[in-house]
Amino acid sequence: xxxKLDQWQFVMAALVIGVVGTxxxxxxxxxxxxxAEKRRDKAKEK
Amino acid sequence: MHGFANPARFLRMARWLMPLMxxxxxxxxxxxxxxxxxxxxxxxxxxxxxxxxxIHVPSAWLGMAGWSTIAIASLVELVWxxxxxxxxxxxxxxxxxxxxxxxxxxxSIWARPTWGTWWVWDGRLTSxxxxxxxxxxxxxLANAAQRDAAAGEGASRVTAxxxxxxxxxxxxxxxxxxxxxxxxxxxxxxAGKSSIDGTFLWPLxxxxxxxxxxxxxxxxxxxxxxxxxxxTEARLRRKAMA
Numbered sequence: 627x628x629x630k631l632d633q634w635q636f637v638m639a640a641l642v643i644g645v646v647g648t649x650x651x652x653x654x655x656x657x658x659x660x661x662a663e664k665r666r667d668k669a670k671e672k
Numbered sequence: 673m674h675g676f677a678n679p680a681r682f683l684r685m686a687r688w689l690m691p692l693m694x695x696x697x698x699x700x701x702x703x704x705x706x707x708x709x710x711x712x713x714x715x716x717x718x719x720x721x722x723x724x725x726x727i728h729v730p731s732a733w734l735g736m737a738g739w740s741t742i743a744i745a746s747l748v749e750l751v752w753x754x755x756x757x758x759x760x761x762x763x764x765x766x767x768x769x770x771x772x773x774x775x776x777x778x779x780s781i782w783a784r785p786t787w788g789t790w791w792v793w794d795g796r797l798t799s800x801x802x803x804x805x806x807x808x809x810x811x812x813l814a815n816a817a818q819r820d821a822a823a824g825e826g827a828s829r830v831t832a833x834x835x836x837x838x839x840x841x842x843x844x845x846x847x848x849x850x851x852x853x854x855x856x857x858x859x860x861x862x863a864g865k866s867s868i869d870g871t872f873l874w875p876l877x878x879x880x881x882x883x884x885x886x887x888x889x890x891x892x893x894x895x896x897x898x899x900x901x902x903x904t905e906a907r908l909r910r911k912a913m914a
Contacts, residue, residue: 631785633720640778641705644727647777648701648883651770651890652694659893662900669907 679899682756690892697885701730704879712871724782726875730883731775735803736842737887738768739835742810743842746835749828756895758828759902761835762814763894767887769807776800787855795848796856799841806838818901 708726715722745761748754779797780790791797814831849858860867868876 633785636781636785637709637720637723640724640727640781641709643777643781644731644774645702645705647770647774648886651767652698652886655766655890655893655897659897659900662897662904666900666904666907669904669911 679756679903683896683899686892686896690889690896693885693892694889697882697887697889699882700878701882701886704875704882707875708872708879712875715872718786721782721785722872724778725872726879728775728778728782729876730880731771731778732800733880734883734887735768735772735775735800736845737884738764738771739803739806739838739842741891742768742835743839746832749832750836758832759895759898760891761832762818762898763891765807765811765814766894767890769804769811771883771887772800772804772807776804783855792855794854794856795852796845796854799845799848803841803845806841810834810838 705726708723712723714720741764742761745757745764749757749761776797779800783792784790810831813834817828817831846859848854849856861873866873
């Protein structure tokens, strides 16, 4: 039985996972880094 | 190498190097994905799905590069007691796990239209799934070692040994398509040789460079985060004891 699939749907799903995953990784890392450095600076001031 | 053992010197370097890796990395990686999406022709056999190559292959490389980084840094930590090596190993775990997960997800999506199934329990896919579980184990162990301050150096050493032992999976992943029958294709790019046409190879190489720069930038940012956490803990502990 031949199954007709729209290949573009698979391409777009894979690219969205890759791009969103990478952006979330970068954004979350930068946010966590800034939060940790602010916490360290606050501890220095106290 | 021991020149960077001083955290203050490392932080000075990381401050300018991190954006220098992240910004060009994002431009190159997403530019190469756009190139692959809009300018590359469909493949004779795989059709339009060949475009998944530009995200799947770099994430596979980085999934394995992440654990290789953990193993090398763990060795340096165990043998030379380099103070930043353990931090570098821990910093590589989350991006390594993220790219391994992206590789598995995009590979599964690619498999459905080309193989007719989302998943097969063959050597390549199974060993890569084991890599993801190894990352989860390493991250949990490293977090527990950091939380349990009383465990101190001993716990950090256990994490480093786990990082080294887990590296046995990397050559298994690499050789799996040669050792066992698989739906997964054999290696297309080996040392100095490539069976991929230049039309696909160039955007793939640029995507790989871009994602590698992103990976490096994320590792540096996570090292800064871990160092800041350690410095905060030390300061608060000193104050509590004063």
